[in-house]
Amino acid sequence: MSAITILGIETSCDETAAAVLRLEDGRAAILSETVRSQVEEHAPYGGVVPEIAARAHADIADRVVEVALKESGLALSELDGIAATSGPGLIGGVMVGMMTGKAMALASGKPFIPVNHLEGHALSPRLAEDCAFPYMLLLVSGGHCQFIRVDGLGAYQRLGTTIDDAAGEAFDKLAKLLNLGFPGGPAVERAATSGDETRYPLPRPLMDRDGLDMSFAGLKTAAARIIEAEDLSDQDVADLCASYQRAIADCLSARADRAMERFDGDRLVVAGGVAANQTIRAALDAVAARHGASLIAPPLKHCTDNAAMIALAGAERLAAGLVAEDSLAFTARPRWPLDEESAASNPVYGSGKRGAKA
Structure with a gap:
């Protein structure tokens, strides 16, 4: 398999992150990784405030992506695709990252790969070892x-x-x-x-x-x-x-x-x-x-939300031909179960306004 190089963008909660990853012969190499935390913004409230998170993502997303590309030593034209978390998560933040990725894909003519944040976590151990x-x-x-x-x-x-x-x-x-x-x-x-x-x-x-x-x-x-x-x-x-x-x-x-x-x-x-x-x-x-x-x-730094896992999920999907031709039309999803069949046939409801996130 020829090498596939992907820019990943993650904005589902309170960290704005971007990473460039290369997948070759089933092995992932992280070429760059940039994270901008929002801990200081949310600390006074004892938890993540969705509106504050969304605004912070909007303020910094383009610069975080710019830094990740610069540190990778690659131009946008040298990438094979752009992946972004498109759900589940705080919808305002998800939309910021997804629209940033879509805009870059549209401008460069590269494929856009909408990634399920949970799939990123599910594949994250494969960042560091053969799993x-x-x-x-x-x-x-x-x-x-x-x-x-x-x-x-x-x-x-x-x-x-x-x-x-x-x-x-x-x-x-x-x-x-x-x-x-x-x-x-x-x-x-x-x-x-x-x-x-x-x-x-x-x-x-x-x-x-x-x-x-x-x-x-x-x-x-x-x-x-x-x-x-x-x-x-x-x-x-x-x-x-x-x-x-x-x-x-x-x-x-x-x-x-x-x-x-x-x-x-x-x-x-x-x-x-x-x-x-x-x-x-x-x-x-x-x-x-x-x-x-x-x-x-995963390594400790890849347990929490990160863009490298999003880039890996995007690279594996692109390599497997699992990217829809109309991926630019994908809409952000605040709820996106990994097992959609089970979620539909046997939904789990909890105390939240919209039920459990499963």
Whole structure:
């Protein structure tokens, strides 16, 4: 296969990112990667504010892309295509990145490749190592928490999902309740390092039920009641964070254990921002070892939202001929399940206004 070089653009949440990636003989090489974080803009609110995120993307997207191209040493004319996250995500931000990509594709005559942000995460381990299909994927992030069987590019089967909140949302909520700062997941993990994870007997929702679905709303509520009822010292906060983190790790690892029992492969993949949590990684590593499998995860910087994974998904789709001729007509999607058949036939509804993101 001849080399394919793609510019990827990612703007689905609170980071404006662009990367240039070359795919050759099935191996990915990142030629450049630029990220502009919005942490300072959202920190006063304890979470991402969609309107602020969209405006920040609009202000900086063209410059981030310009830097990525310059650092790659390539001109726009030397690319084989432009890929951009086109859903799911915060619709204002998704539209900024998608329209930026479309404009560049139209101006240069290159193919535009609309990429499902979740597919980017699903393929992200392939950025750094040979991760052949099939594999069992735990996609665990701020907005999504799913077990997906990945049989190939575009071949995804949802086996379980959260019925309410994602694990990343649960971490963010606790951080906000404890005033630990933003982003919440890393803040909780830092606080937990000096805590006793056995101190607070927090619930492990759905552990007594069959299947691979998960729930974290009850865990959030239990922690909130402790915070309301007690005047927490610094050590209490550390203990609560450690206990909370352990509860989430136990829920994810128990479901992963069940997923691997039903899987005929030997690769367990974890991807998404929460995959950077070391306690959760250790718990999943133990699960993989019990099943004679390997735990595969992206490098830490590629667990969170990034443009390299979008470029890789775009390159793999272009190489496989999976880009529609009318891709410039693609419209941004705030909800875009990887397994659309399961989402249509067996939708999962949660506490959000538009249901769960599965």
